Amino acid sequence: xxxxxxxxxxxxxxxxxxxxxxxxxxxxxxxxxxxxxxxxxxxxxxxxxxxxxxxxxxxxxxxxxxxxxxxxxxxxxxxxxxxxxxxxxxxxxxxxxxxxxxxxxxxxxxxxxxxxxxxxxxxxxxxxxxxxxxxxxxxxxxxxxxxxxxxxxxxxxxxxxxxxxxxxxxxxxxxxxxxxxxxxxxxxxxxxxxxxxxxxxxxxxxxxxxxxxxxxxxxxxxxxxxxxxxxxxxxxxxxxxxxxxxxxxxxxxxxxxxxxxxxxxxxxxxxxxxxxxxxxxxxxxxxxxxxxxxxxxxxxxxxxxxxxxxxxxxxxxxxxxxxxxxxxxxxxxxxxxxxxxxxxxxxxxxxxxxxxxxxxxxxxxxxxxxxxxxxxxxxxxxxxxxxxxxxxxxxxxxxxxxxxxxxxxxxxxxxxxxxxxxx
RNA sequence: GGAGAGAUGGGUGAGUGGCUGAAACCACCGGUUUGCUAAACCGGCAUACCUUUCAACGGGUAUCGGGGGUUCGAAUCCCCCUCUCUCCGCCA
Numbered sequence: 001x002x003x004x005x006x007x008x009x010x011x012x013x014x015x016x017x018x019x020x021x022x023x024x025x026x027x028x029x030x031x032x033x034x035x036x037x038x039x040x041x042x043x044x045x046x047x048x049x050x051x052x053x054x055x056x057x058x059x060x061x062x063x064x065x066x067x068x069x070x071x072x073x074x075x076x077x078x079x080x081x082x083x084x085x086x087x088x089x090x091x092x093x094x095x096x097x098x099x100x101x102x103x104x105x106x107x108x109x110x111x112x113x114x115x116x117x118x119x120x121x122x123x124x125x126x127x128x129x130x131x132x133x134x135x136x137x138x139x140x141x142x143x144x145x146x147x148x149x150x151x152x153x154x155x156x157x158x159x160x161x162x163x164x165x166x167x168x169x170x171x172x173x174x175x176x177x178x179x180x181x182x183x184x185x186x187x188x189x190x191x192x193x194x195x196x197x198x199x200x201x202x203x204x205x206x207x208x209x210x211x212x213x214x215x216x217x218x219x220x221x222x223x224x225x226x227x228x229x230x231x232x233x234x235x236x237x238x239x240x241x242x243x244x245x246x247x248x249x250x251x252x253x254x255x256x257x258x259x260x261x262x263x264x265x266x267x268x269x270x271x272x273x274x275x276x277x278x279x280x281x282x283x284x285x286x287x288x289x290x291x292x293x294x295x296x297x298x299x300x301x302x303x304x305x306x307x308x309x310x311x312x313x314x315x316x317x318x319x320x321x322x323x324x325x326x327x328x329x330x331x332x333x334x335x336x337x338x339x340x341x342x343x344x345x346x347x348x349x350x351x352x353x354x355x356x357x358x359x360x361x362x363x364x365x366x367x368x369x370x371x372x373x374x375x376x377x378x379x380x381x382x383x384x385x386x387x388x389x390x391x392x393x394x395x396x397x398x399x400x401x402x403x404x405x406x407x408x409x410x411x412x413x414x415x416x417x418x419x420x421x422x423x
Numbered sequence: 424g425g426a427g428a429g430a431u432g433g434g435u436g437a438g439u440g441g442c443u444g445a446a447a448c449c450a451c452c453g454g455u456u457u458g459c460u461a462a463a464c465c466g467g468c469a470u471a472c473c474u475u476u477c478a479a480c481g482g483g484u485a486u487c488g489g490g491g492g493u494u495c496g497a498a499u500c501c502c503c504c505u506c507u508c509u510c511c512g513c514c515a
Contacts, residue, residue, distance in 0.1 A: 043473055047484040054484090057496040061441040064495095072495085079495040246470080369470095375452095377470080 001104045001364050003379070007032055017110045020117050020326035028107060035100040042096055046089035053082045105214070109361040111326055112298075112335035118325025124338065125325065130309070131318030134344040134400040142345045143395040144276030146402060147173065150422050153394075155276070165266070165274070165281035172422045176397075176409075177284060179416035180390050181259050184286035184311065188387060191307055193257035193288055198237035200260060201228040206240040209366035211332035211358075221263050230263035234287040235384045242291060243366035247380065249373050253300060254291040257387070259284065277391035278350065285389040289382070291368065294360065297381035301335065301357045304385045308339055308353045311388055314412040317341045317396050320349065334359045341392065345399040350392040355385030398422075 018025040056079040063072035147153035152173025158166040207213035221230040324336040339353035360379035401408040406423030
């Protein structure tokens with residue numbers, strides 16, 4: 001969530017910038033400022049009452065010790081009435097704080113000044129592209145037909161055993177998955193990231209910390225008996241490692257990477273978007289996360305972008321980078337770049353990575369801070385990016401590299417797969 | 424799943440109703456001393472909110488796993504929850 005101080009001191013700017021996200025924050029911001037004022041007034045009253053109570057309690061102690069029972073009794077009476085007062089203040093303060101927090105959570109992150117206005121993904125701004133679009137024969141097959149032809153992915157079997165969106169990978173298909181995971185992890189480790197194997201289920205506090213809860217509750221699978229959520233991305237456990245942590249400035253940046261399966265309910269998706277590997281309920285992804293000094297986070301965002309670009313280059317996939325417009329930007333993000341690869345037979349761009357700077361928005365929710373060299377404690381900035389999500393990479397690899405002899409594996413991957421063609 | 428023990432500041436650990444936001448030691452930071460290093464000595468060392476003619480030095484409140492209760496007063500007593508450890512059961 002946004003920092004209260006920022007809302008208080010830059011009210012107009014916050015409202016104006018949030019309008020880029022097509023979010024009308026004017027009324028909400030006023031409410032928050034008003035609640036904050038109430039909170040402070042109330043707190044002052046409570047604190048004063050408690051301070052007096054403490055004083056009296058000490059007096060009573062002294063009287064009892066010196067055996068002055070009568071004085072003690074008198075003071076005790078006063079203290080008793082103070083107790084009622086402070087109870088009332090405390091109940092009211094609690095109510096105000098709860099309302100204030102609920103309102104604060106409704107406020108999305110403020111977009112970076114470079115974020116263009118726009119309604120939907122059609123308004124995203126292409127900032128870079130690389131590689132030539134593949135020229136495939138007219139009868140080129142989409143990946144789901146290739147998957148079937150070479151018996152490397154079985155969607156029907158997944159439907160039988162689990163449900164739609166939970167495919168089986170088999171033979172060279174399974175090995176290709178394993179190869180990609182190892183390739184991505186090795187690249188991240190070489191770039192200085194520390195590898196984690198995180199839990200695939202998280203508790204409610206973690207879901208709140210990275211911003212999945214409360215608003216995106218319906219997107220996560222929930223194990224109700226134990227109140228645990230299946231992670232939609234490794235970002236959740238990987239970032240929540242630092243929930244309620246105060247790092248030292250010299251520990252920054254923290255660079256973590258994790259491979260994990262990801263689970264998404266994807267309620268409301270349909271049509272060509274969910275065909276084959278285009279959108280799954282369970283998929284594999286390697287995720288990179290950085291925790292960085294506020295003054296360096298945008299530099300870092302560029303570095304992370306380049307990391308993803310290198311991966312796609314090594315996989316010889318044509319890709320483009322989009323700067324998400326306000327309308328397409330997620331609730332918690334200040335600036336996001338999407339990477340899309342061109343999938344030759346479907347003739348469409350598929351999103352394979354999303355690299356974001358959340359500034360202090362997640363950090364404020366989870367109280368992730370660092371102590372500066374000046375001794376002051378400040379919120380850190382969090383960033384993350386997919387590097388990369390597997391299914392659509394596989395879709396593009398299959399489609400773009402199909403030949404009459406089989407599907408060619410890019411050079412960089414061959415030492416990982418142990419084969420250079422799927423036939 | 425059953426039985427028991429426990430959770431205190433960065434770490435170890437004292438503290439069973441008032442003088443404890445919390446001893447001591449270690450770690451860390453600053454200083455003195457010192458050929459250098461080390462040692463010794465002195466000082467500092469949590470977080471949040473409030474207070475904004477407090478520039479600075481401050482003042483107030485809360486926090487001893489989390490929540491609730493008893494009491495004029497709770498780290499200390501009571502209840503609930505979470506987690507950790509030990510033993511038993513089960514098991515990849």
